[in-house]
């Protein structure tokens with residue numbers, strides 16, 4: 001019974017609008033509309049029906065990101081930029097990424113190259129990372145994901161241009177592609193040795209560290225071609241933001257996406 005419930009929940013879940021991708025302006029607007037509509041149902045039909053309507057709406061918003069079709073467009077049109085920016089800042093994710101990112105850059109993983117006049121992965125780290133990627137078959141990935149998330153059951157899934165990890169029926173990690181997740185899992189043993197604070201990091205901080213290191217990858221793990229770094233504007237559901245994208249021009253694998261710092 002429990003597993004049937006879990007599979008219904010997973011079918012309803014829209015990872016592209018929930019978890020890390022949840023858009024808070026849309027979520028709050030939807031909760032607000034649900035409360036108003038349920039109050040009307042409570043007043044004009046019956047209070048219990050209004051209560052049921054509210055609970056159902058909140059469950060759908062939790063699982064799918066929004067309930068009213070077209071909300072992303074509504075918030076983009078009618079919420080002032082200031083409000084949308086405030087919501088963006090309220091998530092405070094960028095501040096945490098900056099802290100972890102400094103630790104990664106100060107570590108033995110990254111060095112300054114006079115020739116490139118830029119930071120790059122230390123060669124030994126790069127070579128070991130690629131070796132680990134080649135060794136990372138399904139069994140290795142699953143085993144490391146279990147230990148990373150401290151879960152008994154993990155599953156790597158793909159849907160609508162995102163790859164994500166479910167651990168004990170909760171989405172815990174999300175990336176642009178499966179090769180990006182495999183690359184992250186492959187570098188875990190290296191990060192745990194090279195980053196002094198690794199053991200004290202939360203799962204989110206570990207995830208940020210993996211994302212930061214992945215931005216320094218220069219060969220596509222799927223086909224071996226040189227990855228290219230671009231800066232583009234990405235339309236999320238109700239804002240547009242500048243991001244760096246790291247992708248493979250040959251096999252089109254999307255490896256990474258990082259917000260451009262303000």
Ligand SMILES: [Zn+2]
Pocket residue numbers: 220221222223224225248249250251252253
């Ligand atoms: Zn490629």
